Amino acid sequence: MRFKLILSLVKEDITDRIVDAAKKAGAKGATIIPARGTGIHEAKTFFGLTLEARTDIVMLLIEEHIVAQILDAIKKAGQFHKPGTGIAFVVPVEQVAGLESQIESFKEEVKKSYF
Template sequence: MKFKVIVVTSRTDLTDRIVDAAKAAGATGATIINGRGAGIHEARTFFGLTLDVQRDVILMLLEQHLVEPVLAAASEAGEFAKPGTGIAFVLDVESVAGLQSQIPKFQETLQKAE
């Protein structure tokens, strides 16, 4: 089996929608990490204090054949066509450990995809 990871950075208010859409498209779960963002637009200030833009980083480890539908669902749910809502990208995964309990589910979805 080949795996990839989808990395999503999103506004915190969109995180639950993104994860729900990704799960509906075939993702089995996600890891969510709090972060803060810096982009091409200046940070907002309030009385001279810079306000950091809070972001969530969502990591989803997927079988290769699920990447496109999950990425499309996350992009739509996250409203990524609008500026400042978030981005997503895919990374190759060389090796994986700790997924023994999920192997039957992976094999089942792989058979359905063929």
């Protein structure tokens, strides 16, 4: 069984939309990490105080055969074609521990998708 990690960096207000779209496309779950970052656009200021919109990192450990469909669902749900909405990228995963109880269901899903 091979896995990849999809990382999606999005504004807090669309996190739920991203996770829901990923689940509908086949993801089993997600880990959400609050974050902050900088980009090409400067943060807005108000009376000298910097106002930063909270960003979330949505992490999805995905079976390799459904990565493309989940990434596509995330792009659409997050409207990533618009500037400043978010980004997503895929990272290879060398080894996984802790999924032993789910491996059989993963194998069944792989069989279903190929047959």
